[in-house]
Amino acid sequence: MKRSFLEKAAAVPHIVWMIMFIVAPLLFVIYFAFTDAAGKFTFSNILNLSNYGDIFLMSVLFAFIATVICLLIGYPLAFFMSRLKPSTQKVFVLLLMLPMWISLLIRTYSLLALLDNGGLLNSLLTALNLPAVKIVGTPGAVVLGMVYDFLPYMVLPIYTSLSKLDIKYFEAAEDLGCNGIQTLFKVALPLSRSGVISGITMVFVPSISTFYISQKLGGGRFDLIGDTIERQFLMNNNKNVGAAISLVMMILILISVAVMNRFGDDDGGELIV
Amino acid sequence: MEQTKVIDLKGISKSYNGETVLDDINLYIRDKEFVTLLGPSGCGKTTTLRIIGGFETPDSGDVYFDGVRINDVPPYRRHVNTVFQRYALFPHLNVFENVAFGLRVSKVKNDEIVKRVKETLELVNLKGFERRSISTLSGGQQQRVAIARALVNNPKVLLLDEPLAALDLKLRKDMQNELKALHERTGITFIYVTHDQEEALSMSDTIVVMANGKIQQIGTPTDIYNEPKNAFVADFIGESNILDGVMIKDLRAKFAGHEFDCLDGGFEPNEPVDIVVRPEDVDIVPAEKGMLKGTVTSVTFKGVHWEIIVDIQNFKWMIQTTDYCAPDSEIGLYIEPDAIHVMKKSEFSGMFGDYSSYSEEFDELSAPEEPAPEEVSEQ
Numbered sequence: 235m236k237r238s239f240l241e242k243a244a245a246v247p248h249i250v251w252m253i254m255f256i257v258a259p260l261l262f263v264i265y266f267a268f269t270d271a272a273g274k275f276t277f278s279n280i281l282n283l284s285n286y287g288d289i290f291l292m293s294v295l296f297a298f299i300a301t302v303i304c305l306l307i308g309y310p311l312a313f314f315m316s317r318l319k320p321s322t323q324k325v326f327v328l329l330l331m332l333p334m335w336i337s338l339l340i341r342t343y344s345l346l347a348l349l350d351n352g353g354l355l356n357s358l359l360t361a362l363n364l365p366a367v368k369i370v371g372t373p374g375a376v377v378l379g380m381v382y383d384f385l386p387y388m389v390l391p392i393y394t395s396l397s398k399l400d401i402k403y404f405e406a407a408e409d410l411g412c413n414g415i416q417t418l419f420k421v422a423l424p425l426s427r428s429g430v431i432s433g434i435t436m437v438f439v440p441s442i443s444t445f446y447i448s449q450k451l452g453g454g455r456f457d458l459i460g461d462t463i464e465r466q467f468l469m470n471n472n473k474n475v476g477a478a479i480s481l482v483m484m485i486l487i488l489i490s491v492a493v494m495n496r497f498g499d500d501d502g503g504e505l506i507v
Numbered sequence: 508m509e510q511t512k513v514i515d516l517k518g519i520s521k522s523y524n525g526e527t528v529l530d531d532i533n534l535y536i537r538d539k540e541f542v543t544l545l546g547p548s549g550c551g552k553t554t555t556l557r558i559i560g561g562f563e564t565p566d567s568g569d570v571y572f573d574g575v576r577i578n579d580v581p582p583y584r585r586h587v588n589t590v591f592q593r594y595a596l597f598p599h600l601n602v603f604e605n606v607a608f609g610l611r612v613s614k615v616k617n618d619e620i621v622k623r624v625k626e627t628l629e630l631v632n633l634k635g636f637e638r639r640s641i642s643t644l645s646g647g648q649q650q651r652v653a654i655a656r657a658l659v660n661n662p663k664v665l666l667l668d669e670p671l672a673a674l675d676l677k678l679r680k681d682m683q684n685e686l687k688a689l690h691e692r693t694g695i696t697f698i699y700v701t702h703d704q705e706e707a708l709s710m711s712d713t714i715v716v717m718a719n720g721k722i723q724q725i726g727t728p729t730d731i732y733n734e735p736k737n738a739f740v741a742d743f744i745g746e747s748n749i750l751d752g753v754m755i756k757d758l759r760a761k762f763a764g765h766e767f768d769c770l771d772g773g774f775e776p777n778e779p780v781d782i783v784v785r786p787e788d789v790d791i792v793p794a795e796k797g798m799l800k801g802t803v804t805s806v807t808f809k810g811v812h813w814e815i816i817v818d819i820q821n822f823k824w825m826i827q828t829t830d831y832c833a834p835d836s837e838i839g840l841y842i843e844p845d846a847i848h849v850m851k852k853s854e855f856s857g858m859f860g861d862y863s864s865y866s867e868e869f870d871e872l873s874a875p876e877e878p879a880p881e882e883v884s885e886q
Contacts, residue, residue: 402595405562408582409589410609410660420612424599 266477371453395429788846797839
């Protein structure tokens with residue numbers, strides 16, 4: 235069937251938007267990654283990236299730990315939510331969405347205000363004559379920030395796929411001898427795999443590229459990929475190296491997403507990306 | 508035929524949001540029996556089954572299994588297995604793993620799992636389907652997998668919740684025969700829920716007719732058909748002309764303005780009663796020889812017989828006969844004493860009128876709605 239002129243025209247603003255703000259910047263990134271400061275073609279930006287190997291590794295590690303923790307907290311929460319009666323489920327979803335309406339920067343700042351050496355938590359501890367704890371500046375604080383900021387992105391897709399499951403599957407499992415835990419592992423988990431994969435992707439990707447969380451909560455002691463890219467562009471004014479790092483990170487993310495989608499293939503394309 | 512009670516329900520009541528679903532159900536089921544819970548939708552039959560399976564807890568009353576009270580035993584520790592209405596097969600597992608599911612959970616050795624799954628799949632005529640994925644199976648095949656998945660665990664009792672409801676008519680008939688054969692071969696107690704009276708009559712050892720959360724009658728198929736206890740049972744099982752009558756004395760009833768000899772007794776003199784006359788039990792005779800006289804208002808050819816509606820004193824009778832009667836002709840009816848069944852008045856008296864508004868279409872429409880069967884052919 236041929237599409238009418240109007241139908242085509244309706245897509246134009248979006249296409250223009252995508253070209254200007256997604257495709258063009260991507261082309262710029264590629265261009266800068268393969269040129270030097272004078273604009274000449276070079277591979278040296280990419281080849282020198284081995285200097286940043288440990289930063290890449292640390293970023294992957296932080297993102298990995300944050301994703302695992304989000305999954306461990308998020309899955310049971312989503313499972314619990316999906317078994318509540320519908321009206322209560324709505325309240326839970328709202329509570330989960332609420333922080334997402336607030337800017338990530340503000341949320342991270344509030345977390346900093348709570349955990350900082352002179353922050354709310356330590357003031358409370360001091361008032362109770364307990365020793366203050368140093369949280370900000372530790373790796374734990376960075377992971378905590380990531381988990382706090384990205385947990386909803388893990389819970390919501392899992393919750394969505396679990397709440398779509400027919401309760402009959404759980405009853406059938408119970409009928410065939412599964413207790414609660416066995417039902418979870420043998421039926422709920424495999425049947426909500428697409429949600430789990432979406433959740434992992436949606437937490438891992440922003441975690442690996444974040445720069446703000448590590449700067450604020452890490453007290454500047456942890457240099458992650460995002461921080462490095464920001465520094466190359468804003469402070470060192472070396473956009474060629476920054477672009478090269480961005481490009482490599484983008485490719486790494488694409489590969490990991492592709493691998494993830496492979497696992498969720500037969501669930502029928504409910505995935506993000 | 509003294510057999511042990513495998514399931515015993517005592518005084519079971521259940522309500523949801525203040526609405527009574529089950530009202531003091533007392534029912535026992537003997538070992539190796541094929542029992543059908545029969546009734547219209549909302550009568551409480553599925554709830555009864557779910558209470559036996561452990562998916563619902565009764566508000567009051569006790570459930571006994573082999574003499575042990577199991578009210579608080581969760582489903583996974585009960586020796587019953589269920590064939591669910593829409594099968595609830597696990598979409599992430601193939602046929603073999605679906606059937607093997609229960610055995611794997613109870614940690615049966617792998618060689619034995621392979622052997623038992625193979626045997627059970629053969630039993631349900633699905634040999635060679637082991638590696639197939641569930642989504643590639645027809646409705647009838649999924650049905651068989653669901654039955655195999657339950658049977659392979661060798662349950663003491665098999666619960667079947669309207670298992671054939673989603674199949675088309677032809678397949679349903681075949682599966683009825685297969686289920687009956689499976690029951691005989693395995694010696695497992697079957698508790699079967701259906702709203703289809705024909706299914707119940709052709710398969711069961713015992714039928715439990717339910718309505719409004721209460722058991723209306725328990726009996727063999729012939730008992731239920733020939734000796735219905737009240738107007739509801741008479742109307743729900745088969746076709747019947749249900750008339751207001753008076754029991755003049757034992758063996759003598761008056762209805763439709765005529766006195767009849769009958770075989771029932773034990774009522775008060777002149778007690779008001781409900782009278783059932785099955786459409787196939789009425790003989791048609793010339794008008795002047797009949798006990799009752801009426802005008803034929805419609806005639807429908809049914810293959811084996813004609814179905815005619817006769818107006819007798821403004822009450823429309825249904826009669827099934829092999830003799831053709833012309834519409835608008837005057838005919839007489841002759842009713843043998845053993846064709847008359849007398850019932851006590853009940854809460855259902857007067858709820859079922861004559862056949863004046865009868866139409867097949869309406870009958871179909873009022874049947875509990877089920878999704879149209881997707882597959883027509885199999886194998």
